[in-house]
Amino acid sequence: MVALLIEPPSPRSDGPGKPAGATLLGVIRHLATTPATTGVVQFLRPSGLSAGALVMDGGRICLVRAAGARSRLGERLAEAEPGLRRKVANAVERAQRWGQPLGETLIGEGVPLETVRHALRSQAVEGLLALVSRLGGAGEMEVRVQPLAGKFDPRLTFSVQEIYAQALDALQPKLGAPWEIGREFSPELELVVALEDEGGGSWVPRRMAASPEVTLDAVIAAWRMATTFARPPALAAAGVQPTVIAVGSPSWGCLIVTDGPTCVLMVGASATVRARILQKIQADRP
Numbered sequence: 034m035v036a037l038l039i040e041p042p043s044p045r046s047d048g049p050g051k052p053a054g055a056t057l058l059g060v061i062r063h064l065a066t067t068p069a070t071t072g073v074v075q076f077l078r079p080s081g082l083s084a085g086a087l088v089m090d091g092g093r094i095c096l097v098r099a100a101g102a103r104s105r106l107g108e109r110l111a112e113a114e115p116g117l118r119r120k121v122a123n124a125v126e127r128a129q130r131w132g133q134p135l136g137e138t139l140i141g142e143g144v145p146l147e148t149v150r151h152a153l154r155s156q157a158v159e160g161l162l163a164l165v166s167r168l169g170g171a172g173e174m175e176v177r178v179q180p181l182a183g184k185f186d187p188r189l190t191f192s193v194q195e196i197y198a199q200a201l202d203a204l205q206p207k208l209g210a211p212w213e214i215g216r217e218f219s220p221e222l223e224l225v226v227a228l229e230d231e232g233g234g235s236w237v238p239r240r241m242a243a244s245p246e247v248t249l250d251a252v253i254a255a256w257r258m259a260t261t262f263a264r265p266p267a268l269a270a271a272g273v274q275p276t277v278i279a280v281g282s283p284s285w286g287c288l289i290v291t292d293g294p295t296c297v298l299m300v301g302a303s304a305t306v307r308a309r310i311l312q313k314i315q316a317d318r319p
Contacts, residue, residue, distance in 0.1 A: 057165045057200060058238060063176060064193045065249040068092045070178065077175040078168060085164030090181060093190035097160030099167060106135055110144070110152045120144050136189040146188060153189055158199045194249045198241040206239045210317050211290040211297040216242060218310055223247050223301030224255055228263075230294040236260045239295070255287075259298035262289045277314060279307055290314060 060076065064087070075086045085099030107125040111118045120142040128138040139149050168174055208227050215225035219242040226243075228236040236256070243252060262278050278289040281302070288299045288307055299310065 057161070057197075059174070060161070060165060060168075061193060061197045061249070062253065064089075064092075065253060068249070072178040072181045075177045075179065076164060076168060077177065079174070081175075084167035084174070085160065087161075087164075088181065088185075090185045090187075090190055093187070093192060094157055094196050095185040095190050097157045097164060097196075099160045099164035106139075106152055106156055109156060110139070110148070113152065114148060117144055117148070134183075134185065134189075137186050150189060154191055154196070154199060157191060157196050158203055161196060161200050162203060192245065192249075194241075194243055194247060194252055195245070197249075198243055201238060201240050204239075208240060208295055208297075209292045211292045211295065211314070212240060214290075214310060214313050214317065215297050215299050217313070218299065218302075218306065221302070221306050222299050224252060225297065225299050226252065226255060226259065227295060227297045228256060228259060230263075230296065236263075236296070244301075255298055255300050258287075259289055259296055263291055263296040277311065279311070281307070 064070070064074070069092045070089045071091055073086050073088050076084045078084050085097065087094055088096040088098070107121050111121045114121075121139065121144065124135060124138040124142040124144065127133065127142075128135040136149050136153060140146055206229070212225075212227045215222070215227070219225050222242075222244075224243045224247050225241065226238060227240045229239050231237055236259075238256060241252070262280075276291050280286055280289075281304070283304045286302055286304070286307060288302060288310055290297045290299070302310065
């Protein structure tokens with residue numbers, strides 16, 4: 034079931050407004066092709082029924098609406114932070130009475146910004162996974178964009194890649210030592226992404242850690258590079274499977290580490306960091 038949620042779509046296009054593959058990566062790649070979207074982006078199943086919508090402002094995610102999401106923002110905060118229940122209740126009442134955005138009203142009531150951001154991010158991730166589940170792995174989906182009424186506080190919006198990375202994290206696939214090493218060094222890297230070979234040239238993104246500066250286009254380009262280098266055609270034909278590939282200059286480069294069906298790509302490593310990662314990999318391998 035998890036594989037259905039994040040199976041990469043076919044590279045073909047189903048025409049305007051219908052990206053191939055109604056999957057998590059299909060939704061994300063659609064958003065990557067429209068990077069400055071402002072509006073309510075509705076995703077429709079082949080039957081024409083709505084699976085949910087993303088509220089976008091300047092290409093950033095403000096809200097995700099999907100049936101099946103566990104709780105509203107106020108309920109989520111009150112449950113996670115019992116000491117804030119009075120402030121949350123006051124904010125919910127004010128927001129409903131005056132038609133104000135709840136996130137901004139919560140901050141006005143004294144709820145810390147990072148607490149509100151964490152709750153909103155968790156809500157968006159849960160909503161995105163619920164939306165994809167409602168799409169049900171259909172072969173195609175229709176996308177409609179409606180105008181956005183009002184503006185959102187940019188402090189309470191999220192990049193697409195940030196929500197996607199959190200969504201992959203929420204699925205919690207089991208990965209081996211190379212991923213753990215990548216996560217250990219992630220503060221010194223631009224991007225760490227783990228992919229799994231499902232056969233037939235199909236590589237499924239499983240986990241990702243990226244710096245805020247990394248664009249979704251760069252992430253997708255990195256996946257392509259990783260899958261090309263992880264199974265080089267000439268070496269594969271000769272029956273050779275490289276386990277570590279290092280490329281780059283003294284100041285910037287990448288490492289591709291394979292561990293069975295898993296490939297971990299680490300991007301943005303200097304020669305010094307690459308050497309430290311290689312030393313760690315050698316120490317961890319028998």
